[in-house]
Every structure is written in structure tokens, then in C-alpha cells.
Amino acid sequence: MxxxxxxxxxxxxxxxxxxxxxxxxxxxxxxxxxxxxxxxxxxxxxxxxxxxxxxxxxxxxxxxxxxxxxxxxxxxxxxxxxxxxxxxxxxxxxxxxxxxxxxxxxxxxxxxxxxxxxxxxxxPVCDMLGGKIHKEVSYFGFVQGDTVDELSRHAEELSNDGFKVIYLKVGRGEDFDFQATKAVRKAIGEKRLRIDPNEAWSSLQAETMLRKLSQFDLEMVEQPISALSGANGLKSLRESCLIPLAADQSVFTPEEAEIICSSGAVNLITVGLHETGGILGFKKVASIAEVFSIDICLHGVFETGITTCASLQAASTIPNLDDGNQIMCQLLEEDLVLQPDLKPKLGNIKTLTGPGLGFELNxxxxxxxxxxxxxxxx
Ligand SMILES: [Mg+2]
Known part of the structure; x- marks a missing residue:
């Protein structure tokens, strides 16, 4: 070899x-x-x-x-x-x-x-990591669009496709964020709704926005303020609002996972294979979070089905896996993975059985x- x-x-x-x-x-x-x-x-x-x-x-x-x-x-x-x-x-x-x-x-x-x-x-890589704990991985419906109308229409489609969790990017202006969240909530009924401002809000803005948006029954808000504000920034926000928070950009390394988890600032860690340097780093971060009874939500960057397959391999082996994970390959005009089919069915993809990462390159x-x-x- x-x-x-x-x-x-x-x-x-x-x-x-x-x-x-x-x-x-x-x-x-x-x-x-x-x-x-x-x-x-x-x-x-x-x-x-x-x-x-x-x-x-x-x-x-x-x-x-x-x-x-x-x-x-x-x-x-x-x-x-x-x-x-x-x-x-x-x-x-x-x-x-x-x-x-x-x-x-x-x-x-x-x-x-x-x-x-x-x-x-x-x-398959999951077997080399000790074997699968999960037979499938669950994903959120990732709302796409520019305008409030587009976002609302797509949210309704995703909801009808069977996704249990719907995920909306915000941080695009306070009024826009309010109108988009309101419209998406209306479009998806009582489904679970998560939002992600991608660090766009200041501490004051975050506190104000979360108070205003709490009427839309948000399950979780991902990294509302800059990761540079550290665990203390997220913790003080967490203490001022009732909505659970997730750390995304705050956690790449095992050391950062320990600091964030032990601070009590967040209820979930969103992290992917690219932040952790691959599968071994991902497993380390997941193990640390597990000690604190915190689940890991798969994070996506601008990536292809190659990463989706690698993430399926790694995520299937960790016990503390969230059920509203991020998937990105569906956004591509043409994926680099020829097979298997990576379209979630009712929000789920079965874990892979082929050798290695389990895909054929297109x-x-x-x-x-x-x-x-x-x-x-x-
Ligand atoms: Mg994020």
C-alpha cells in the first residue's frame, strides 16, 4: 500500500x-x-x-x-x-x-x-473506525433563495419532502431576518426551525434579535456572534435568552471543543471534517463533546458529495450525533459523486457500505x- x-x-x-x-x-x-x-x-x-x-x-x-x-x-x-x-x-x-x-x-x-x-x-472507513452506531444520518432541509418569497416557497417544499428540521441562513439585515424567519415559520407549520446568522450579529444585536425572533419557536441558533468573542461571549448571550445556542466557528480543534463545552455556553456543536483536519480530528472533537452530553451536528462548507460520503462514514461511528445535520452537495449543478445516490429520503441517508469512503467518482x-x-x- x-x-x-x-x-x-x-x-x-x-x-x-x-x-x-x-x-x-x-x-x-x-x-x-x-x-x-x-x-x-x-x-x-x-x-x-x-x-x-x-x-x-x-x-x-x-x-x-x-x-x-x-x-x-x-x-x-x-x-x-x-x-x-x-x-x-x-x-x-x-x-x-x-x-x-x-x-x-x-x-x-x-x-x-x-x-x-x-x-x-x-x-468501508466506518468499519476501520470500529463500526457503525447509526444505520442512517438525518439532515435538515436547507432553505435557499434570495428574497423572502423564495425562501418561504423553498421552505414549504423541503417541509413537504419530509425534512423534520428546517434551517435558514440569516444575518442579512435585521428587518430581512425578521421577515424571512416569520415567513419560513408560517411555511413549515410546526416543524423544527433552526437559524444561522454566521457570526453576523454584535452581542447587543444578538440579544435584541433573539428576543424578537423567539416568537417563532426557534429550536436553535447557530453561532450568532463572532467566534472571536470566545466562550464568554456565547455564555453571556446564552444566559440572556431562552433559545438554545450552537457553536460553529468557535470549534475547530479538540482544545476549543473542551473550552466551549466546559463553559456551558452551548447545547450543540456544529463541526465538519474540514474544520477538524479530517476524520481523526472529528472523532476527537466528538469524544470531548460526548463527555459533556453535547451532540455533534455535521457542518458543511462549499463542498461536494465527496465530503458528504466521508462525513457519513465518520458520523455513523459517533454516539452523540445530532439529527439535523448539514448537507451541501444538493446545491451543486453537478456533483462529483456518481454513486451512491446522496439525495436524502425523508431527510435521511443510509450509511455507506462500499470500500473506503464508499463512492464512485464522476x-x-x-x-x-x-x-x-x-x-x-x-
Ligand atoms: Mg454555521
Whole structure:
């Protein structure tokens, strides 16, 4: 299982419709496809989304560590990831400054290594992690649209499709947020409603908005204020309102999970494989949250079905999994996963049984997304 080749390919995967959130509008996902090939011809596939920074510096980081990966074993996942981090961010300062950024850049390598290892031994990654606890993973219906009318119509569709939890991005202006939440609540009846301002609110704004929005029976509000306000910021907000809070951007690393969980500030942690640097980091964060009886909600960035499959593998093995997880691949005009079918049925996807991460790459879609990336303006 010695690695003979390491390839990275920049892609642009267009969304079906523009994506609107507190940070503006996006028309597609910038992705770096990571492929690791063994001497036996097994190809492990992962991805690093360009959410953290533009694609060019990500490619540069990945290119720098290529020599560390070639000739190593696919089972060297932990030592290799430590070596890659130390090489890229400096051995002397490795413990402090850069885990967040390194996690997001190198997660694609970690996922590709797991995929290659699983395919080499013909086992799904969840089996190598100790086996499935969950036979399926439940997702929220992710409301899309620009206007209040569009959001309301889509929320109704998602509700009719059987999603138990509906999730709305806010942080787009106080009046807009109020009108959108009101309209979505009306459209979905008594279904569970969660909102995410993506750190857009100040402490005062958050307190005011949560008081106003509490009439719409919100189940949870995700990261209403900046992660830079730390556990204390979330805790003081939590004490001033009755609506449960989730930490998203506040938690990437196990150390941050411990600080947030022990503060009593939140009832849920939203975190994904890219924030944690891959599957092993995700399992560590989940274990820490479990000690505090806090569940983990899968987080999504601008990613493809590759991450959906990897998340299914990892999430199926943790006991404290939430039932309103985030999925993003349905937003794409064309996914990079050919099979299995990743469309939730009544909000659920069965956990995967194929070897590795459990998917077949859509080679045609990769070629088209590569062409689309090359056509992007500089
Ligand atoms: Mg969020």
C-alpha cells in the first residue's frame, strides 16, 4: 500500500442557483480534488474546499508536502498528517498558531488516505473506525433563495419532502431576518426551525434579535456572534435568552471543543471534517463533546458529495450525533459523486457500505469542473 502518486486538481463546481448568506453571494464551490494512488493502482480521493482561502495558496501548500507523501504507506495516516503540519507551519511553533488553517488545507489529504486505505483492504472507513452506531444520518432541509418569497416557497417544499428540521441562513439585515424567519415559520407549520446568522450579529444585536425572533419557536441558533468573542461571549448571550445556542466557528480543534463545552455556553456543536483536519480530528472533537452530553451536528462548507460520503462514514461511528445535520452537495449543478445516490429520503441517508469512503467518482463531472475552473477570471 505504498503511495506512488499524489495529484491535486483545482475545480469550480457551479451551484444550481446563487447561494445567499451573511457573507454575501456565491455562485459555486472552489474545490481542490486530492488523489492518492498506490503502487497497486488503488486511487484514494479526497477534497479540500476553497472556503478558507483562495485556491492558489492551498495548491501551493499541497504541492509543498508532495515529497512527504510519496513512498509512504496509506496506513501512516496519523504520523503523516503530523509530519505535514510540522513541515508547513514550523516544528517550533506547531502547537499554537496554525491548527485551524492547517486543518482546512490538509483535510483533503487525510480523506484521500482513508479512502485509499479502505479500498486497499476492501473495508468501508466506518468499519476501520470500529463500526457503525447509526444505520442512517438525518439532515435538515436547507432553505435557499434570495428574497423572502423564495425562501418561504423553498421552505414549504423541503417541509413537504419530509425534512423534520428546517434551517435558514440569516444575518442579512435585521428587518430581512425578521421577515424571512416569520415567513419560513408560517411555511413549515410546526416543524423544527433552526437559524444561522454566521457570526453576523454584535452581542447587543444578538440579544435584541433573539428576543424578537423567539416568537417563532426557534429550536436553535447557530453561532450568532463572532467566534472571536470566545466562550464568554456565547455564555453571556446564552444566559440572556431562552433559545438554545450552537457553536460553529468557535470549534475547530479538540482544545476549543473542551473550552466551549466546559463553559456551558452551548447545547450543540456544529463541526465538519474540514474544520477538524479530517476524520481523526472529528472523532476527537466528538469524544470531548460526548463527555459533556453535547451532540455533534455535521457542518458543511462549499463542498461536494465527496465530503458528504466521508462525513457519513465518520458520523455513523459517533454516539452523540445530532439529527439535523448539514448537507451541501444538493446545491451543486453537478456533483462529483456518481454513486451512491446522496439525495436524502425523508431527510435521511443510509450509511455507506462500499470500500473506503464508499463512492464512485464522476470522472466526467471532474473534467467539466476543471474546465470551469480554468475559465474563471483571475
Ligand atoms: Mg454555521
Amino acid at each position: 505504498k503511495i506512488k502518486d499524489f495529484r491535486v486538481t483545482p475545480l469550480f463546481c457551479r451551484f444550481k442557483q446563487p447561494y445567499f448568506w451573511a457573507q454575501g453571494r456565491h455562485d459555486g464551490a472552489h474545490i481542490v480534488l486530492v488523489q492518492i494512488e498506490t503502487e497497486e493502482g488503488v486511487v484514494g480521493v479526497g477534497e479540500t474546499p476553497g472556503t478558507v482561502m483562495p485556491i492558489t495558496p492551498i495548491l501551493s501548500f499541497l504541492d509543498t508536502v508532495k515529497s512527504n507523501i510519496i513512498d509512504r504507506s496509506t496506513s501512516d495516516i496519523s504520523p503523516l498528517m503530523r509530519e505535514i503540519y510540522a513541515k508547513s507551519f514550523g516544528i517550533e511553533t506547531a502547537s499554537h498558531s496554525s491548527p485551524r488553517i492547517a486543518n482546512q488545507i490538509f483535510a483533503g489529504i487525510e480523506l484521500a488516505l482513508w479512502d485509499a486505505l479502505g479500498k486497499s483492504v476492501n473495508l 470522472q466526467g463531472a471532474v473534467r467539466r469542473a476543471s474546465k470551469a475552473y480554468k475559465k474563471l477570471p483571475n
